[in-house]
Amino acid sequence: MATTTTNGKRKIVINPVTRVEGHGKVTIHLDEAGKVQQARFHIIEFRGFERFAQGRFYWEAPTIVQRLCGICPVSHHLAASKAMDVIVGADKLTPTAEKMRRLMHYGQTYQSHALHFFHLASPDLLFGFDAPVEKRHVLAVLAAFPDVAKKAVLMRKYGQEVIKATAGKKVHGTGSIPGGMNKNLSIEERDALLKDADTMLAWAVEGLDLCKKTTLENAEMLLAFGSFPSNHLSIVREDGCLDLYDGKLRAKDADGGIIFDQVAPADYLDYIAEEVRPWSYMKFPYIKSLGKEDGWYRVGPLARINNCDFIDTPIAEKERQEFMALGNGKPINATMAYHWARMIELVHSAEKFKELLPDPDLQGTDLVVTGTRRDRGVAWIEAPRGTLFHHYEVNELDQITRANLIVSTTNNNEAMNRCVNVVARAHLEGKEEITDGLLNHIEVGIRAYDPCLSCATHALGQMRLHVQIIGPDGAVVDERIRG
Amino acid sequence: MVLGYGNPGRQDDGLGPAMAARLEALGLPGVTTDADYQLNVEDGADLAEYEAVVFVDASKTAPAPFTFERIAPATEITFTSHSVSPESVLAVAVEHFGRAPEAWVLGIRGYEFEFQEGLTPQAQANFDEAFSFIRSWIGTRRE
Numbered sequence: 001m002a003t004t005t006t007n008g009k010r011k012i013v014i015n016p017v018t019r020v021e022g023h024g025k026v027t028i029h030l031d032e033a034g035k036v037q038q039a040r041f042h043i044i045e046f047r048g049f050e051r052f053a054q055g056r057f058y059w060e061a062p063t064i065v066q067r068l069c070g071i072c073p074v075s076h077h078l079a080a081s082k083a084m085d086v087i088v089g090a091d092k093l094t095p096t097a098e099k100m101r102r103l104m105h106y107g108q109t110y111q112s113h114a115l116h117f118f119h120l121a122s123p124d125l126l127f128g129f130d131a132p133v134e135k136r137h138v139l140a141v142l143a144a145f146p147d148v149a150k151k152a153v154l155m156r157k158y159g160q161e162v163i164k165a166t167a168g169k170k171v172h173g174t175g176s177i178p179g180g181m182n183k184n185l186s187i188e189e190r191d192a193l194l195k196d197a198d199t200m201l202a203w204a205v206e207g208l209d210l211c212k213k214t215t216l217e218n219a220e221m222l223l224a225f226g227s228f229p230s231n232h233l234s235i236v237r238e239d240g241c242l243d244l245y246d247g248k249l250r251a252k253d254a255d256g257g258i259i260f261d262q263v264a265p266a267d268y269l270d271y272i273a274e275e276v277r278p279w280s281y282m283k284f285p286y287i288k289s290l291g292k293e294d295g296w297y298r299v300g301p302l303a304r305i306n307n308c309d310f311i312d313t314p315i316a317e318k319e320r321q322e323f324m325a326l327g328n329g330k331p332i333n334a335t336m337a338y339h340w341a342r343m344i345e346l347v348h349s350a351e352k353f354k355e356l357l358p359d360p361d362l363q364g365t366d367l368v369v370t371g372t373r374r375d376r377g378v379a380w381i382e383a384p385r386g387t388l389f390h391h392y393e394v395n396e397l398d399q400i401t402r403a404n405l406i407v408s409t410t411n412n413n414e415a416m417n418r419c420v421n422v423v424a425r426a427h428l429e430g431k432e433e434i435t436d437g438l439l440n441h442i443e444v445g446i447r448a449y450d451p452c453l454s455c456a457t458h459a460l461g462q463m464r465l466h467v468q469i470i471g472p473d474g475a476v477v478d479e480r481i482r483g
Numbered sequence: 484m485v486l487g488y489g490n491p492g493r494q495d496d497g498l499g500p501a502m503a504a505r506l507e508a509l510g511l512p513g514v515t516t517d518a519d520y521q522l523n524v525e526d527g528a529d530l531a532e533y534e535a536v537v538f539v540d541a542s543k544t545a546p547a548p549f550t551f552e553r554i555a556p557a558t559e560i561t562f563t564s565h566s567v568s569p570e571s572v573l574a575v576a577v578e579h580f581g582r583a584p585e586a587w588v589l590g591i592r593g594y595e596f597e598f599q600e601g602l603t604p605q606a607q608a609n610f611d612e613a614f615s616f617i618r619s620w621i622g623t624r625r626e
Contacts, residue, residue: 157525
């Protein structure tokens with residue numbers, strides 16, 4: 001943390017945000033009276049991928065997009081594949097291909113959600129927001145709750161094994177291709193995964209119960225923390241069911257009113273626009289019909305559970321109903337409810353393992369379809385962190401001429417900034433001393449959104465951070481680079 | 484176990500996976516290789532089964548051509564899921580899977596980390612020297 005004073009205003013920089021994917025920066029501007037004037041969450045975002053994709057052949061996209069992020073490569077792999085399905089005219093995949101992709105996606109969601117809750121969020125919930133730094137990490141969870149933490153490691157391992165069995169390999173998986181898949185699931189792979197599927201579901205339910213119990217025991221504090229009304233955006237199935245792999249776009253307002261529904265991928269630019277703000281590399285998407293001021297929204301587990309009408313797996317549906325009862329049927333707008341919603345999806349993913357793995361379609365050999373070639377492909381997927389848009393245009397030489405990606409964390413950009421403001425005003429205001437515990441409140445709020453700030457490289461000793469302090473006249477007052 | 488990690492789609496960040504692939508091609512008896520974008524907590528479960536592990540990563544700061552250091556399980560972890568350190572992975576192995584292997588980090592100096600496949604010439608030269616070293620070192624270990 002660093003504190004600077006410029007023209008009577010103090011600026012507090014918290015950096016890096018620990019236990020968030022990648023790294024980011026929080027700046028809190030205090031006035032002379034010590035009140036929070038403004039708080040911002042800055043994201044050090046990689047840039048240039050869209051330009052990099054230009055000139056590449058379309059069939060390379062599902063593989064090369066995995067360069068974007070070492071944390072959620074499967075989401076990009078599948079989103080690009082779906083967009084390229086449109087390019088090759090594959091309007092309906094074979095049952096084997098679609099089920100293999102879905103299995104891959106549930107594997108990604110399962111391992112990502114397990115990691116986030118047990119290893120990143122649970123210290124906040126189990127030890128409290130004011131816990132000392134030495135307790136705010138997974139080793140403390142390992143020490144205090146060894147059984148839970150060990151199960152979490154094995155749950156993540158299982159999810160990775162699902163990915164390896166479907167994508168072909170862990171690094172730059174190639175399983176999903178335009179029009180389908182290039183592999184099915186062997187009997188050996190199926191049996192290895194089936195053996196532990198019951199256990200994975202049981203452990204997911206245990207995790208959900210732990211999250212629910214902790215949240216309800218501390219409901220007054222947790223559900224008020226970082227709570228603010230918002231719109232919610234996600235894809236849903238045609239019948240309103242939760243669907244993490246495919247569907248049409250739905251947006252609800254803070255009271256549950258439908259803003260739009262069943263928007264097809266190809267039409268997304270009629271409904272969503274992106275605002276550029278000078279202080280952030282990351283854009284701020286918004287719902288066009290509501291405008292920049294009111295059109296921002298949340299995405300991710302909370303938005304998905306709020307938006308869907310039901311879940312097509314029994315345990316997750318029962319849990320969804322219990323969750324939604326908190327808001328008497330209206331959307332839940334509490335930031336910390338993200339964790340509970342995430343755990344419902346963890347259970348849902350495990351239920352889907354059990355549903356999909358015994359399906360003989362996974363051993364089918366009809367893997368790829370094609371149709372009428374198109375020059376524009378737009379697709380989306382519900383990545384663990386939220387809706388992920390991929391949009392490509394391709395010329396007659398099969399080269400990508402334009403790419404536009406809206407990643408989950410970008411969709412949550414304004415919501416995270418609102419959260420930082422709400423939390424800063426509630427928990428830093430008027431304090432004479434800024435403690436680690438207070439600062440952690442800011443991080444807890446951001447962490448709930450599970451932002452992925454990865455720049456996709458992690459070399460030892462690489463530059464992780466570039467900090468600039470800008471004075472009121474726009475000049476750089478101070479500048480620091482941290483490794 | 485030789486575990487290389489990094490993103491081959493970001494130039495020299497792919498040094499680790501490249502080393503794992505090169506050693507895998509040799510098919511050395513008693514040597515297992517693996518590669519991933521980054522280290523993960525679940526690697527602790529796998530590594531507990533091995534006698535020794537060499538983590539191979541790209542480094543932006545190591546003196547060229549490479550560094551090779553013995554490491555021990557961490558006693559305190561500053562943890563982000565984006566970047567789990569080798570020491571933290573060993574700590575998970577000890578805490579929950581009973582033991583950690585002897586462990587080293589081979590940090591190969593890299594220079595460029597942009598959206599592009601393939602190593603830079605300087606990194607390739609460092610890689611070749613690191614490969615000769617680690618192959619010889621593995622031979623010594625197996626004697």
